[in-house]
Structure formats: structure tokens, C-alpha cells
Amino acid sequence: MTDTQFAGLHRALYHATDYLAGLDRRPVHASTDLDLLRARLGGDVPESGTDPARVIDDLVAATAGGHLGCAGGRFYAWVIGGGLESAVAADWLTAVWDQNAALYACGPAAAVVEEVAGAWLKDLLGLPATASFAFTTGCQLAHFTCLAAARHAVLGRTGWDVNADGLFGSPPVRVLVSDQRHASVDRAVRFLGFGDRSVVPVATDVAGRIDPTAFARALGDGTGPLIVVLDAADLNIGAFDPFGELIPVARAAGAWVHIDGAFGLMARASRTKRALTAGVELADSWATDGHKWLNVPFDCGLAFVRDRVAHRASMTVSASYIAAEKLARDQIDWNPEWSRRGRGFAVYAALRELGRYGLENLIDRSCVYARTLVDEIGRMVGAEVLWESRLNQGLVRFLDPSPGATDADHNARTDQVIEAVNRTGEAFFSGTTWRGRRAMRVSVVNWRTTEDDVHRAVAAVAAVLG
Numbered sequence: 001m002t003d004t005q006f007a008g009l010h011r012a013l014y015h016a017t018d019y020l021a022g023l024d025r026r027p028v029h030a031s032t033d034l035d036l037l038r039a040r041l042g043g044d045v046p047e048s049g050t051d052p053a054r055v056i057d058d059l060v061a062a063t064a065g066g067h068l069g070c071a072g073g074r075f076y077a078w079v080i081g082g083g084l085e086s087a088v089a090a091d092w093l094t095a096v097w098d099q100n101a102a103l104y105a106c107g108p109a110a111a112v113v114e115e116v117a118g119a120w121l122k123d124l125l126g127l128p129a130t131a132s133f134a135f136t137t138g139c140q141l142a143h144f145t146c147l148a149a150a151r152h153a154v155l156g157r158t159g160w161d162v163n164a165d166g167l168f169g170s171p172p173v174r175v176l177v178s179d180q181r182h183a184s185v186d187r188a189v190r191f192l193g194f195g196d197r198s199v200v201p202v203a204t205d206v207a208g209r210i211d212p213t214a215f216a217r218a219l220g221d222g223t224g225p226l227i228v229v230l231d232a233a234d235l236n237i238g239a240f241d242p243f244g245e246l247i248p249v250a251r252a253a254g255a256w257v258h259i260d261g262a263f264g265l266m267a268r269a270s271r272t273k274r275a276l277t278a279g280v281e282l283a284d285s286w287a288t289d290g291h292k293w294l295n296v297p298f299d300c301g302l303a304f305v306r307d308r309v310a311h312r313a314s315m316t317v318s319a320s321y322i323a324a325e326k327l328a329r330d331q332i333d334w335n336p337e338w339s340r341r342g343r344g345f346a347v348y349a350a351l352r353e354l355g356r357y358g359l360e361n362l363i364d365r366s367c368v369y370a371r372t373l374v375d376e377i378g379r380m381v382g383a384e385v386l387w388e389s390r391l392n393q394g395l396v397r398f399l400d401p402s403p404g405a406t407d408a409d410h411n412a413r414t415d416q417v418i419e420a421v422n423r424t425g426e427a428f429f430s431g432t433t434w435r436g437r438r439a440m441r442v443s444v445v446n447w448r449t450t451e452d453d454v455h456r457a458v459a460a461v462a463a464v465l466g
């Protein structure tokens with residue numbers, strides 16, 4: 001190997017380690033603005049080519065300051081996981097190996113690693129060992145995959161073959177959802193051709209859980225094809241619907257029950273948190289993410305389906321060049337994509353790096369840190385806890401001290417404080433509107449977060465309020 005061989009890859013390794021080593025020192029916010037990024041990256045189409053090492057150096061220089069510090073331990077906005085070292089490295093190798101993970105024939109190791117990682121995940125999450133699965137781009141496409149199987153099954157039970165006849169003239173499908181659901185559920189429903197009007201939101205109680213009486217009312221007499229989507233940790237406060245109560249009723253009414261467990265399904269891996277998810281295993285399908293709490297780099301969603309026949313029927317495809325005889329699992333039978341990245345390598349690496357107890361420890365640690373952040377910030381003068389963290393999410397709001405301040409003033413103050421904290425570069429949070437009020441949402445899902453990071457974030461908020 002000469003000095004110039006693979007120089008682009010060597011530069012990438014240098015920049016990557018430099019970036020990661022500097023996470024603690026650099027501000028968490030982006031320090032560039034839109035115009036600067038466009039000026040640095042833009043220009044005309046290059047007429048001639050550039051040496052790969054130079055391309056990488058230029059890319060790093062042009063994007064410097066344009067990245068949020070999500071990879072680090074002081075980022076608590078949205079629900080954005082980090083990347084475990086082996087998972088990031090496996091992701092690089094995935095690009096180097098450049099397998100088309102559609103078929104076993106196109107990438108034997110990519111197919112088998114996914115078979116193994118899928119089985120491990122079912123074990124860790126306490127899902128049926130016989131369930132089928134798909135590694136998708138994210139929870140959005142995991143919903144789509146699971147709900148495509150649901151569509152096939154619930155219409156099939158009425159004698160309607162959706163693959164052959166589509167949806168024109170089919171019996172209408174109702175989709176019961178929580179009024180706290182993530183919008184990706186609505187979008188999956190829309191992608192599947194049901195339309196927004198098929199969505200029936202069901203009221204939740206003060207703890208964000210679907211109210212069983214409202215649920216029974218929405219189920220009605222249970223006639224007609226029905227899909228129910230429940231939350232295993234809603235996006236704001238991490239509420240788990242009462243699965244043990246709702247799922248048997250829904251299934252008795254002939255419904256397919258799907259779970260949005262984008263991050264909350266991972267609570268199954270913790271002995272202390274698993275009870276929150278009791279009964280979730282009774283569902284028909286489950287969607288979660290590798291790129292959130294499992295700390296696999298983007299993009300990685302995970303879909304699991306109890307009825308593998310319905311799952312396969314809704315996704316499989318045949319072509320003159322796909323072998324009918326199956327030697328091993330072909331991903332194309334379970335996924336919505338054709339050509340695709342070998343997502344299994346990074347998931348496999350993450351699961352090996354953590355092991356069962358490492359994953360449990362990551363879940364438990366994140367929950368402790370979220371609780372500490374919410375409690376300590378909420379205790380400050382001018383702050384108020386809206387939702388104590390029971391998992392990894394909590395809500396705090398900031399109060400306008402002016403006499404006679406209204407809810408609108410407190411909302412404005414909350415957004416101002418979030419922005420001011422983010423400007424310190426010490427921590428990064430995002431806002432949300434919960435039950436009509438603005439709040440700072442605290443979410444801890446990164447393996448890098450330490451006690452020291454939490455103290456720095458608390459100190460940053462104190463400095464802003466002080």
C-alpha cells in the first residue's frame with residue numbers, strides 16, 4: 001500500500017476521530033448560518049474532478065460548524081440517538097463492502113447478519129421468536145411495512161385481496177390511534193391509501209394513556225376491517241398505553257394491533273423498565289428504531305410482524321432474476337425497498353458491543369440522567385416540571401416572572417430560555433407543545449451521555465435563568 005492509496009479513506013478516518021475527540025470541547029449548536037453553508041458548499045457543477053483526499057478535506061472544511069452535536073452526550077433535543085463506536089465502524093465497512101442487501105445472492109453475509117441480528121432483537125425485546133422482521137430506513141418505514149401487512153390481513157379477512165384489487169371499492173378500513181400519536185403513523189396510513197379520514201383519534205387520560213372507555217366507544221361494534229395503533233412511549237412524555245387491557249379487546253373485535261415503539265420498545269431490554277410495557281407482546285406488529293436508543297447510526301428502523309404470511313405477502317416480489325428456491329432469507333421479501341444498504345452490519349455490531357447487559361445499562365442510565373435533568377432544572381426558580389421523567393423523556397417549562405403573566409407569556413418565555421440555553425453551546429434542547437402549553441422536552445438516548453454532561457447542561461440552564 002502506498003501513501004496515496006486510499007488517501008481519501010485515511011483522511012476520513014483522521015477527520016472522524018478528530019471530530020469525535022472534540023465533541024466535549026465544541027459547542028453543541030451549529031455555528032454556521034444558512035448563507036455561509038450555501039456559500040461554502042455551492043457554486044457551479046465542477047467541470048473537472050478532484051482528488052478524493054482533497055474532496056474529503058474540503059467537505060470537512062466546508063461543513064465545519066454546520067453539524068449539531070447529536071453524536072455527543074449533551075444533546076437532548078427531539079429523540080436522536082448517537083452511534084456506538086463499533087456500529088459507526090461497521091457502517092463505514094457497509095459502505096466499503098457496498099453489498100446490495102436485497103437478496104442473499106447479492107450479498108450473502110449481509111443477508112445472514114440481518115437474520116442473526118433480527119433474531120437477537122426479538123429475544124432482547126421479548127417478541128415472538130417466530131415473528132418476521134424487516135430493517136427499514138426508520139420507524140416511519142417500519143410503520144409502513146407493518147401496516148401494509150395489517151392492510152393485507154384485515155382486508156383479507158373480509159375476502160378482499162388488496163394485492164390483486166387495490167383499494168378502489170374495498171371495504172373501508174378504520175385506524176384507531178392515540179390522540180398523542182406521532183405524525184409518522186398518519187403518514188404511513190396515508191402512504192397505504194387509507195386517507196386521513198380513516199384515522200380515528202382516541203382520547204388519552206392525564207398520563208397520556210389511551211382511556212379504555214373512550215377506546216371501547218371508538219371500537220363500536222367492531223364490524224368492518226380495523227387496525228389499532230398503540231404507543232409504547234409517546235413522543236412527549238414517554239407514555240405507554242395500557243396494552244394488557246386494550247389489546248385483548250381489540251383483537252377480540254378482529255383488529256390488527258400495531259405498536260409505535262420508536263424508542264419506548266427498547267424499555268423491554270431493561271429489567272427495571274420492562275413492566276411499563278406489560279402486554280405489548282400481545283400485539284400483531286411492532287415498529288422501533290435502531291438509530292434512536294440502540295445507538296446505531298442513521299438510518300435504521302426495525303419492523304416485527306407476528307403474522308409472517310401477511311408480512312411476506314404484502315412485501316414480496318418476483319422477477320426473472322430472483323431465485324424462487326430460497327437458500328436463506330432474502331430481505332426483498334420483507335422490505336419495501338429493492339436495492340438497499342446492508343443495515344444488518346451496524347445493528348449486529350451494536351448488539352455485540354453492548355451485549356444484553358450493556359443494552360440494559362444504556363437504557364437504565366439514560367432514564368436516570370433524564371430524571372436528573374428534569375428534576376434539577378424543574379427545581380430552579382422560574383422553572384416548572386410539566387412532566388416528570390419516568391423513562392427517558394420529561395417536560396419542563398419556564399415562567400415569565402412579570403406580574404399577571406399569561407399562558408402565552410410563559411410559552412414565549414419557554415421558547416426564549418430554550419434558545420438562550422442552546423446559544424451557550426453547553427447543551428441542546430428542543431421545544432414542544434403539550435396539552436396546549438409550550439415546554440422544553442428533555443430526551444436522553446445517547447450512550448455517550450455522562451453524569452458530567454448532565455451537570456454541564458443543568459449549569460447552562462441555571463446560568464440562563466440566573
Ligand SMILES: Cc1ncc(COP(=O)(O)O)c(C=O)c1O
Pocket residue numbers: 079137138139140141182184233234235260261262263289301
Ligand atoms: C414516537 C415516535 N414514533 C415514530 C417516530 C418516527 O421515527 P423515524 O424518524 O425513525 O422515522 C418518532 C421520531 O422521533 C417517534 O418519536
